[in-house]
Every structure is written in C-alpha cells, then in structure tokens.
Amino acid sequence: MITFILNNKTIKTPEHSGMTLLDFVRYEQRLTGTKIGCREGDCGACTVLVGSLKNDTIEYQSITSCISPLGNAHGKHIVTVEGTNLKDKLTTAQEAMKANYATQCGFCTPGFVVALTGYALSNSENNYSNALDAISGNICRCTGYKAIEKAAHQVVEKLEHQNKNSINWLIKNEFIPEYFESIPKRLKDIEIKDLNQPKGKYVAGGTDLYVQQPDHLADNNVHLIAEKDYLKGITIDNKVCTIGTNATVSDLWNHSDLNTYFPNLKKHLKLVSSEQIRNMASLGGNLINASPIGDMTIFFLALNSNITIIDDNQKERTIALKNFYQGYKTYDLNEGELLKDISFKLPTKNSFFNFEKVCKRTHLDIASVNSAMHISIENKTISDAHVSIGGVAAIPKYLHETSKFLIGKPLTSETIHEANKILQKEISPISDVRGTSDYKRLLGRQLFYAHFTELFPKQFTLNDFVQHA
Known part of the structure; x- marks a missing residue:
C-alpha cells in the first residue's frame, strides 16, 4: 500500500x-x-x-x-x-x-x-x-x-x-x-x-522513462529504486569520488566539496536541466539512457570514470565508462544487473575540467553538441587528457585518439589545431533536427577550442584559432 x-x-x-x-x-x-x-x-x-x-x-x-x-x-x-x-x-x-x-x-x-x-x-x-x-x-x-x-x-x-x-x-x-x-x-x-x-522495469527518478513510455509504465509492473540506500551517497576517499547512481544532479549541485574541486560546477549543471528536473533525475538513469547527447554522461566520460555494476546476487564488477557503450542505445549490461556507482579521480592543482554545450536555447534544452575535457598540465606540457563529445556519433563519445594525441604535447595553439584534425576523424555526425552533419562538425571544433579559451584565458583567445577555422 x-x-x-x-x-x-x-x-x-x-x-x-x-x-x-x-x-x-x-x-x-x-x-x-x-x-x-x-x-x-x-x-x-x-x-x-x-x-x-x-x-x-x-x-x-x-x-x-x-x-x-x-x-x-x-x-x-x-x-x-x-x-x-x-x-x-x-x-x-x-x-x-x-x-x-x-x-x-x-x-x-x-x-x-x-x-x-x-x-x-x-x-x-x-x-x-x-x-x-x-x-x-x-x-x-x-x-x-x-x-x-x-x-x-x-x-x-x-x-x-x-x-x-x-x-x-x-x-x-x-x-x-x-x-x-x-x-x-x-x-x-x-x-x-x-x-x-x-519484478518489472527498473525506475529511479523517471525523468527519461516517463517521457518515452508513460503509458507502458502506468500499465505494467515497475520496480522503483529511487530509495535504495545502497545506490545513494557521495563519498570522497583518497582523492577519489564515488557517487551512488541514485544521486541526483541536485546532490552534486549542493555538495560543498565537489564545488571546491569543480569551481564552475553549478555553472555547468545549470546547462543540464531545470531545478525541478535536477531534483529528480538520477545519474544512473542518465548513464543507462545511453543517449548520444546525455549531458552527465559526457561530463563523466571526460573524468575517465569507472562504473560498478551489481547483479541480483550482489556480485559486483567494475568497468571503464568509456568501454560501457557498444552501439546506439546498447551497452555492457546483463539481465538483472544495475549500475551501482560511478567513481573518478578528482582534479588536482595541475588539472582542469570544463563542460560546454550548444543547443537551440541556452537552458532547459537538449544539446545539439556537448563536450567536456579534463586536462593536466606540468611544465607547460599536457601530462594527461580526456576529451568527450556528444551529438556526433551513435554513442556518447570518448575521444580515444584525440586524448592520446594530446598527452606529452606542449600546450600551444598548434597542438590544439592538430588535435582538432584528429577529433574530426574520430566523429561521424549525422544530419537531424538538431543540425546538419557539417554544423555539428563545426560545433565540435568550436567547443573543443572553447575548452582551452575557458581554462587558459591568459594564454588563448578565439583569435588564436581563427587562422585554422
């Protein structure tokens, strides 16, 4: 009852x-x-x-x-x-x-x-x-x-x-x-x-599923998991953050330590959804939705996150989020399995994170293209890099080759320009209601450049990339 x-x-x-x-x-x-x-x-x-x-x-x-x-x-x-x-x-x-x-x-x-x-x-x-x-x-x-x-x-x-x-x-x-x-x-x-x-369809906040199939969920069995304690919580231990998949976007918004590690966190999350939806939407739901433009998925891909998966017998396995997606709306999840948590190393004093999104209106809209980057700099050299992008492939895309290319390179406009050439080879956007293929390639390039102008404003401006446009 x-x-x-x-x-x-x-x-x-x-x-x-x-x-x-x-x-x-x-x-x-x-x-x-x-x-x-x-x-x-x-x-x-x-x-x-x-x-x-x-x-x-x-x-x-x-x-x-x-x-x-x-x-x-x-x-x-x-x-x-x-x-x-x-x-x-x-x-x-x-x-x-x-x-x-x-x-x-x-x-x-x-x-x-x-x-x-x-x-x-x-x-x-x-x-x-x-x-x-x-x-x-x-x-x-x-x-x-x-x-x-x-x-x-x-x-x-x-x-x-x-x-x-x-x-x-x-x-x-x-x-x-x-x-x-x-x-x-x-x-x-x-x-x-x-x-x-x-037994029935797993449902947490419902913000995605109830848009897609409300009548089906209203008429058939659902298994509500929003109040499952083992899927909740945000912990930080030894510079690693672990977030239960029942955590909402508002839980991130209100977490004081995460706002210290990510000074622009609220600015980024404001691009994701309205306050009402931030209060409801679970991170696990965003990941399992497998949308090619899922904002939080792109966010966590750039943090090189791992996800823990749990089955009916409480047996767990851990995989890299970047290896989770196998094709459009398909992923490495077996019958009876749930996403339990997501974990990632927190930024250090030498590392920097940024999230960018372009849509038809600034807020409360689905992205045409979104992108995130986490980059580490030592002695003016890129020591580590993880770049993700959405809206340009059948899956939320971790840019393996682009990220790999950046590591060990000097932080210069020439490096960024060469990296963009690799990025363009890694993506395969299609034309749809959110833009043509050419438009999405343009956005992919501009958002990639925007990461550097946002994170290193004293070193780069958009003028540094105009000659390469």
Whole structure:
C-alpha cells in the first residue's frame, strides 16, 4: 500500500506504483490546480513539492509530477498548490504574483506559486539568483516572465535576513499554512514499510522513462529504486569520488566539496536541466539512457570514470565508462544487473575540467553538441587528457585518439589545431533536427577550442584559432 501525506491528508492507496503522481493528484484526488502541460517535465505546470523526513525535519524539493511515479511518493509529504493555501487570504508567494501583475492566462500560475514556496522552504542561500533558479523549470506562455521575476524578487525581499528553515517563521509570515508544523511528527507516526514490488522495469527518478513510455509504465509492473540506500551517497576517499547512481544532479549541485574541486560546477549543471528536473533525475538513469547527447554522461566520460555494476546476487564488477557503450542505445549490461556507482579521480592543482554545450536555447534544452575535457598540465606540457563529445556519433563519445594525441604535447595553439584534425576523424555526425552533419562538425571544433579559451584565458583567445577555422 502506497502511503504518504498529500497536503494535509494522509493517503493510503492500492493504485499502481507506475501511475504518474500528476494523474493521481488530478484524477483520483481532484486537485486540479496541478496542471497538465507538456507531460515531459519541461513546462512546470505540474510542479509539486516533495518533503522527505531527515533528522526529524522535512527537506522540501520541487519536482514535475507529470514524469514522477506515484510509488516515489511513498513515505513523503506531497504538496500541491492547494496545500499551500491559507484560509481567507493569499500566501506571500500568491500575493507577490498578484502585486506584480504576474498572472495573465493563469495556467502556469500554480506551478510558479509552488516553485516559489519551495524556494522559501529550501536550504538555498537567500538571493535573487537562487530564486530565479527555483522557477527555472516553469514557463509562462503569455510572455509575462519579467513580471514573474519581479514577484520572485518580492519573495526574496520578504525572506531577507531570515532563517528560511524555520517552519514557524514561514507560517507566521504567511508563506505556508499552519499544518506544515505537524508534518514531521505525522510522517514519523506513519508506519512506512518498503513497497512490495514485483519484478518489472527498473525506475529511479523517471525523468527519461516517463517521457518515452508513460503509458507502458502506468500499465505494467515497475520496480522503483529511487530509495535504495545502497545506490545513494557521495563519498570522497583518497582523492577519489564515488557517487551512488541514485544521486541526483541536485546532490552534486549542493555538495560543498565537489564545488571546491569543480569551481564552475553549478555553472555547468545549470546547462543540464531545470531545478525541478535536477531534483529528480538520477545519474544512473542518465548513464543507462545511453543517449548520444546525455549531458552527465559526457561530463563523466571526460573524468575517465569507472562504473560498478551489481547483479541480483550482489556480485559486483567494475568497468571503464568509456568501454560501457557498444552501439546506439546498447551497452555492457546483463539481465538483472544495475549500475551501482560511478567513481573518478578528482582534479588536482595541475588539472582542469570544463563542460560546454550548444543547443537551440541556452537552458532547459537538449544539446545539439556537448563536450567536456579534463586536462593536466606540468611544465607547460599536457601530462594527461580526456576529451568527450556528444551529438556526433551513435554513442556518447570518448575521444580515444584525440586524448592520446594530446598527452606529452606542449600546450600551444598548434597542438590544439592538430588535435582538432584528429577529433574530426574520430566523429561521424549525422544530419537531424538538431543540425546538419557539417554544423555539428563545426560545433565540435568550436567547443573543443572553447575548452582551452575557458581554462587558459591568459594564454588563448578565439583569435588564436581563427587562422585554422
């Protein structure tokens, strides 16, 4: 029996675990403020909050309910826009939307209100930039986004100098209703047992699978693994980072040590997806999706990562990620096996990492071409190099020959130009909706050059490569 708290109501339901949370909320509970928009997690009309009990407190995150399995709500507090309402008055987020004339047709408004409420409940630093990140997965169809940004600014001003983790303060200042205060105890008091799951399709966050085959997952058995502890966690030991495949992109975003080793980590991850999707999407799902343009796959290929695979009998094996992919959407994974974790050596003071992506819009879009590079420099010589690129082959591509060529070469524009010639021989892009083959070759070259201009701006500018264009 799936058990959770929906707004202020305890739910126990025998509904199918693979049903989407959106459909349960709208059609079974008649909470129609949660809208149906794209059903692909892109528009944010279906945004809800998920509260998880950790150390006697609730941590809330926003998600898109249209691509989230109902079973993942088990043991959680789910908040729809109706669950944010106060009695006979507007909440702070609702008032901010009203005061700034930030509602036009009104279709997207509930999603924005929920996302801004989630921001108020979050652990993120109180500033305008983070507030905009919180609504990055919400789209206004009436192009009223500037007014909505003003509403977000008003919310930030109200939160200024306050401890946002204080539920009592948020209740007193009309961000959330009073019942929120009782949720930690109520979740504790609910006897949450592991779901009795039949064998079926493995599903973690669902952000890819529920775009591809939602009806199939809703009608057939699914095996939900998002809460499996042995697939969670981020550890650093002896300069090696190991990340459980259930870790989300937000887990990387919020990890202080990783942000120290990768100073531009948040800048890179902002290119990957919206905050709602970052809160849901598992790294294992991105890897197993095997998309030729999977952002996190390209990211980890350049880190020369290894993956650990575990079977039904808990037997493990480890292989290099660059050897995992065998062809389009095919990989070295046997029946009953799961990706357990991914590990890689962290950058040192002599090594540098960069991620680049080009798509039709800067954020919240699938890449036309993406690329990453991890390079080590000693005495102006390249001592190690790993380059990956997506969108130019049937698989997410680790550039074996290009990487090998760079090692031992001086860090000069001539070396980079010669390496690009090898890169062009290694890739085999096709023309599709994201660009022609020639366009993707051009992007491959420019992103490769961009790694060096970004990492070594005092040594290289794009002008150094113009003569070779």
